[in-house]
Amino acid sequence: MKRKRILLYSACLASILHLSSCESFLSIDPPKDRVAAEDAFSDNKTAEATVLGLYVGMNNYNNQFGSALLTLLLSSASDDYYSAFTSYDEYRFNNITPSASYLDRLWSHPYGYINHANKIIEGLEASSLNEDVKKQLSAEARFIRSFSFFYLTNLFNKVPLVTTSDINTANTLGPSTQEEVYQFVVEDLIRAESDISDEYLGTQQGASSERIRPNKKAVSALLSRVYLYKKDWKNAESTATTVINDTRYKIPSDLNTVFLKTSQEAIWQLQTVNTTTAGVNTWEGFTIVPATATARGYYNVYQPTLDSYEANDKRKDNWLKPYTIASGTFYMPYKYKVRTGSPVTEYNTVLRLAEQYLIRAEARLNQGKTVDAITDINVIRERAGLTLLPNTLSPEETALALEKERHLELLGEWGHRWFxxxxxxxxxxxxxxxxxxxxxxxxxxxxxxxxxxxxKKLEQND
Incomplete structure (x- = not known):
């Protein structure tokens, strides 16, 4: 992805603190490597670049919502791992106040993505581009919009359902209920699922071996998660099954391949695009992995979580890394192993196949299909090198086993444990x-x- 293809839209995302931060972006001349908004949908190439700017804006700088910040904060607030840096103490000790560090970014950054997506959808609707191109690009924007709303409503419950790029309107909307947000997200994702390509695309709508632009199964994967959270068990099961049955996605036996840019398990990944810090693969790796092999870590897995690993669990051996200091031996998260390095080998993995098995297991369990649920859980346990669960477990025992597998499998990924x-x-x-x-x-x-x-119409989370 070349920087010269990215439009001015993406520039607003990096430092967004309020929805109004992009309000006057047309009042200045666009840099040479970007084009003005009125030209953004004049042809396929520039329209596509506007969409690519969405993904760049989510992951081009450190400490943003989409570049490790959400994961770091919610891992500390739950029982995944905590930071030795005091700036995260409010989350570690669950003393999160309205003035807590970084808190505004959990709101403003997703709404920045939504504002960007809304501009794309409106621009495409008014354009004279080919209908197939319009459908594809609009579907990608709807996917990111839905992705953002999913996190906003699960973080803050009642949030404004902003579906326009008009700042004056957006800043006067009152909160919608979580049920209303979910209903909108489901409808948006169903439309996106219908319109988006099943193939992974690169630039100029060409096929790509990378999975950094969402395709039909990425939309389905997010939709299955939304159904699960809505307790729509039947649709969660069937949608997850659609993804699981796609032979492009596999549960590799080698855990160290899961978070590579070439991962067969990845459904959707974010590529880091940054020119100020050389060699960054993922911002999570850059943040957590020490600068040298012998340096200490500063992110520690909570002890009760360490104690919950069974003997011979490959996830502890491959996805955690011990280090020893005067006060004892600690384990840091180690799914991403590269701090900096070229060529890039790791991408930020947002959606992957293991979650789909766990979604289907929970959906099946809640429909009385306990044995089928255990079968899905065992797919994950087998890859981890663990003894398979017996089919004789009760529904209650299966629920606890599933909770544990979700914790250890998805540890430190996008706030799963907290949610x-x-x-x-x-x-x-x-x-x-x-x-x-x-x-x-x-x-x-x-x-x-x-x-x-x-x-003034916003309401504090109870």
């Missing part, structure tokens, strides 16, 4: 073991003070 414990009402029971006095109130993440000031 899982919150949506299943298991946060207090589980996190009290790790955190001590963890209460139901601690499951609510507040909206940042600066965000509330930007729109």
């Amino acid at each position: 899982d414990l919150a949506r299943t009402n298991r946060a207090v029971a589980v996190l009290s073991v790790t955190k001590g006095n963890f209460t139901q109130a601690d499951t609510k993440i507040p909206i940042a003070e600066s965000i509330l000031l930007s729109n």
